[in-house]
Amino acid sequence: MNAKHTSIDTSQPADDGRKPRSDGEQSRERLLLAAMRLFAAQGFSKTSTREIAQAANANVAAISYYFGDKAGLYQACFSFMCQPEPDNIAQFAQPHFTLLQTLEGYYRQMLAPLTAGGDAQLMLRLFYREMLEPTGLWQQEIDNNIKPEHLALVEALCRHLGVAQPTDDVHRLAYALVGMAVQMMVGRDIIASITPHLLDGPEAIETWAKYLVGFAEALVLAEKSKLQQG
Known part of the structure; x- marks a missing residue:
């Protein structure tokens, strides 16, 4: 279970000269974080897209837009958490x-x-x-x-x-x-x-x-x- 640790930061970026993330990027990240928490706590089958959207303060349609469906969102969560370090x-x-x-x-x-x-x-x-x-x-x-x-x-x-x-x-x-x-x-x-x-x-x-x-x-x-x- 070796994976690269990558945090999702949903806070506002500091004024360090970097380009702020777009609303779409922030919405996608909120959905990922909310989905990871709910999938981890309840499993895939017992977690609904409506529940994820509510936890992320997003529209249910955003899940379809960014991930296709609940299965696509789950795969995105798992892929995000399992990014291996290239030099492991x-x-x-x-x-x-x-x-x-x-x-x-x-x-x-x-x-x-x-x-x-x-x-x-x-x-x-x-x-x-x-x-x-x-x-x-x-x-x-x-x-x-x-x-x-x-x-x-x-x-x-x-x-x-x-x-x-x-x-x-x-x-x-x-x-x-x-x-x-x-x-x-x-x-x-x-x-x-x-x-x-x-x-x-x-x-x-x-x-x-x-x-x-x-x-x-x-x-x-x-x-x-x-x-x-x-």
């Missing part, structure tokens, strides 16, 4: 990276959405809704973003393990490394109830990332030792 893989899959650099780069880009505050929660809830009520967009996210990053991680692990070709064990190791970060995302409510300070701001998340790197390094080295022992 480059952050951890460089052939000259040490194991430590690989793991630091991987968790840096993996945990980046968690620093987005409320927007991160909105993004994650939209993911959850798509997984519970799939429309096909989640599979696109897997094919276009998650799978390439997984395969890049597996290739990097093979290099550090001295393995010529990916094996099932290397894939299992990769899933385990990813799982430690995913737990922070899907278990946010649990963490917030038990130890809220562990996710309280970017510094707390950065500290957690350092621990994940240490845990991951131990797992990789343990697997490497097992391979060397035959």
Whole structure:
């Protein structure tokens, strides 16, 4: 669930010389933000276009004008929240990276959405809704973003393990490394109830990332030792 964080700003622009957004651009952004909140809270089927328009203080016809229909609006919301950083893989899959650099780069880009505050929660809830009520967009996210990053991680692990070709064990190791970060995302409510300070701001998340790197390094080295022992 790695995605680029991009905030929607519906406030008036500061007087910094930039060209103000048109009324149409602002209306489209309000519809996107309102739709993301409602889709995340209620799901696709239980959210009506009239409800979205009212929340965005816009006309229902504007949804048809900008997005075609409710399905088009939902796809626009999901696409907006799932814009991958172009250098996600480059952050951890460089052939000259040490194991430590690989793991630091991987968790840096993996945990980046968690620093987005409320927007991160909105993004994650939209993911959850798509997984519970799939429309096909989640599979696109897997094919276009998650799978390439997984395969890049597996290739990097093979290099550090001295393995010529990916094996099932290397894939299992990769899933385990990813799982430690995913737990922070899907278990946010649990963490917030038990130890809220562990996710309280970017510094707390950065500290957690350092621990994940240490845990991951131990797992990789343990697997490497097992391979060397035959």
